[in-house]
Amino acid sequence: MNIMLDAAMIDDFFVRALLAGIGLALMAGPLGCFVIWKRMAYFGDTLAHGALLGIALGLLFELHLELSVFLVCTLIAITLFLLQRRASISSDALLGILAHASLAIGLVVLSLMTWIRVDLMGLLFGDILAVSQRDLAIIAGTLISVSAILFVTWRSLFAATVSRELAEAEGLKPQRAEIIFMLLIASVIAVAIKIVGVLLITSLLIIPAATARRMSTSPGQMMMLSSIVGVCAVILGLTGSLNLDTPSGPSIVVASVTLFLFSMTPIAHRIQNVLKGE
Amino acid sequence: MSQKELIRLTNAGYQTTDRWLVRDVSLTVNQGEIVTLIGPNGSGKSTTAKMALGILKPTSGEAFCARGLKVSYVPQKLMIDWTLPLDVDHFFRLTSKPSIQAQHRAIEATGIGHLLNQELRSLSGGEFQRVLIARAIAREPDLLVLDEPVQGVDFSGENELYQLIGAIRDDLNCGILMISHDLHVVMAKTDQVICLNGHVCCSGTPVSVSQTDEFQALFGLRGHADIALYQHHHDHQHTADGSIAHEHHAGCSHD
Numbered sequence: 425m426n427i428m429l430d431a432a433m434i435d436d437f438f439v440r441a442l443l444a445g446i447g448l449a450l451m452a453g454p455l456g457c458f459v460i461w462k463r464m465a466y467f468g469d470t471l472a473h474g475a476l477l478g479i480a481l482g483l484l485f486e487l488h489l490e491l492s493v494f495l496v497c498t499l500i501a502i503t504l505f506l507l508q509r510r511a512s513i514s515s516d517a518l519l520g521i522l523a524h525a526s527l528a529i530g531l532v533v534l535s536l537m538t539w540i541r542v543d544l545m546g547l548l549f550g551d552i553l554a555v556s557q558r559d560l561a562i563i564a565g566t567l568i569s570v571s572a573i574l575f576v577t578w579r580s581l582f583a584a585t586v587s588r589e590l591a592e593a594e595g596l597k598p599q600r601a602e603i604i605f606m607l608l609i610a611s612v613i614a615v616a617i618k619i620v621g622v623l624l625i626t627s628l629l630i631i632p633a634a635t636a637r638r639m640s641t642s643p644g645q646m647m648m649l650s651s652i653v654g655v656c657a658v659i660l661g662l663t664g665s666l667n668l669d670t671p672s673g674p675s676i677v678v679a680s681v682t683l684f685l686f687s688m689t690p691i692a693h694r695i696q697n698v699l700k701g702e
Numbered sequence: 703m704s705q706k707e708l709i710r711l712t713n714a715g716y717q718t719t720d721r722w723l724v725r726d727v728s729l730t731v732n733q734g735e736i737v738t739l740i741g742p743n744g745s746g747k748s749t750t751a752k753m754a755l756g757i758l759k760p761t762s763g764e765a766f767c768a769r770g771l772k773v774s775y776v777p778q779k780l781m782i783d784w785t786l787p788l789d790v791d792h793f794f795r796l797t798s799k800p801s802i803q804a805q806h807r808a809i810e811a812t813g814i815g816h817l818l819n820q821e822l823r824s825l826s827g828g829e830f831q832r833v834l835i836a837r838a839i840a841r842e843p844d845l846l847v848l849d850e851p852v853q854g855v856d857f858s859g860e861n862e863l864y865q866l867i868g869a870i871r872d873d874l875n876c877g878i879l880m881i882s883h884d885l886h887v888v889m890a891k892t893d894q895v896i897c898l899n900g901h902v903c904c905s906g907t908p909v910s911v912s913q914t915d916e917f918q919a920l921f922g923l924r925g926h927a928d929i930a931l932y933q934h935h936h937d938h939q940h941t942a943d944g945s946i947a948h949e950h951h952a953g954c955s956h957d
Contacts, residue, residue, distance in 0.1 A: 460785045583797045586780070586788070593755040593775035593847065594797040633785075640787050641821075 441552035445658035453651025456629035476530035497610035550673030714763035774838035827854030
């Protein structure tokens with residue numbers, strides 16, 4: 425750990441990517457649990473696809489990329505929220521339309537901006553060379569705010585997850601909690617692009633959470649384990665990415681899927697029994 | 703003892719895009735009072751309860767709720783996803799952390815002590831129902847709303863739960879709004895029965911089971927001090943599709 429804190433080392437691109445990935449995994453853990461509890465995996469995916477549109481618009485209007493991604497994701501979330509109430513179309517079709525519409529518009533806008541050279545592969549699949557000191561600061565700030573907000577809204581968000589009506593009846597304002605949750609997801613997506621890329625962000629949310637499920641006996645435990653699994657996947661994936669010269673996003677996803685498969689074996693059951701005994 | 707008004711619906715109705723689920727319902731639940739809603743499937747019982755709870759905003763009429771009212775709700779259905787590891791003990795702390803004594807009393811009263819470390823998903827229908835009720839009363843609410851609380855519970859368990867609900871009212875002096883799955887059998891301690899079928903068909907007080915011979919003949923095995931019979935006095939009839947049939951009487955000029 426001392427080595428990591430060494431200022432000279434933070435200059436190293438790999439350590440920066442590692443720190444960024446760990447920060448990302450720590451916040452993706454608990455949020456990912458909510459995503460699978462609420463059956464919102466496809467929702468997360470739609471927002472992630474929208475991130476590319478955010479980047480395109482950010483480049484076009486010369487905005488901070490994280491900020492424009494966050495804004496576009498929020499806009500898509502609100503659109504979904506409103507359309508789901510009115511439209512007669514099913515919500516998974518709606519998600520599919522919005523996901524691919526925003527991805528396609530994003531790609532078209534990027535290709536029209538001939539004066540900007542964009543590393544499309546990097547945007548879609550992540551690029552560990554891209555993490556700057558400034559990105560690290562943004563991830564650290566996001567990690568702190570996401571954790572704090574989650575801590576404060578935890579009870580109403582969790583109650584709304586179990587039963588929206590129960591939460592509403594007992595005065596917990598589930599709708600407010602759900603809007604806050606969407607904003608949290610949007611901010612995680614905004615900071616995750618450089619590490620895992622647009623197409624694979626949701627896997628960072630759901631695979632560690634699904635892995636943790638088989639080992640945990642309570643919601644809090646599952647969120648913690650999910651973060652730990654995510655951190656392991658990031659360390660394994662980025663190391664593999666560096667040594668094998670593979671794109672960072674897919675490498676992290678392969679690592680987390682490996683951990684997930686491991687959780688299907690009887691060993692995970694043993695871990696659960698140990699955790700129960702505590 | 704002053705009877706504080708807890709919730710009140712005044713001519714409340716709820717309309718979805720294509721139809722009215724329920725119309726013109728007026729009801730009041732006072733402190734220490736048990737109100738039972740009965741009616742066939744799709745008659746708007748749950749919708750009425752949800753309007754009273756503030757989950758649904760009435761499309762017409764008004765819903766009033768006393769300030770700072772502490773509500774506990776036992777919903778009709780609660781699906782727990784496989785991905786959610788939630789045991790009974792954690793479930794008690796879902797919307798608020800009950801005091802240790804209150805939680806203890808609720809566990810004892812519902813007899814679910816042996817289930818505390820079980821995951822909710824692994825419970826049987828009857829056990830789950832008891833856990834839902836236990837969680838609701840551990841909050842020590844001012845108003846308890848129960849949507850078909852005895853569903854999936856066997857006959858003796860049903861009597862026991864009615865006894866328990868009566869005891870809760872006496873202990874906490876709370877108001878209780880209960881939806882019954884049975885059209886004719888209600889809890890004996892009910893102060894008021896409201897029969898719904900898209901609107902209020904009739905309302906009144908139940909007749910104690912022990913007072914009606916025909917009921918005892920019919921349901922002799924179930925005859926118990928905790929359940930009662932409710933006699934309907936409708937001034938109209940419903941056709942099979944639920945619409946109100948016009949009754950022909952002497953003054954009718956058409957055929």
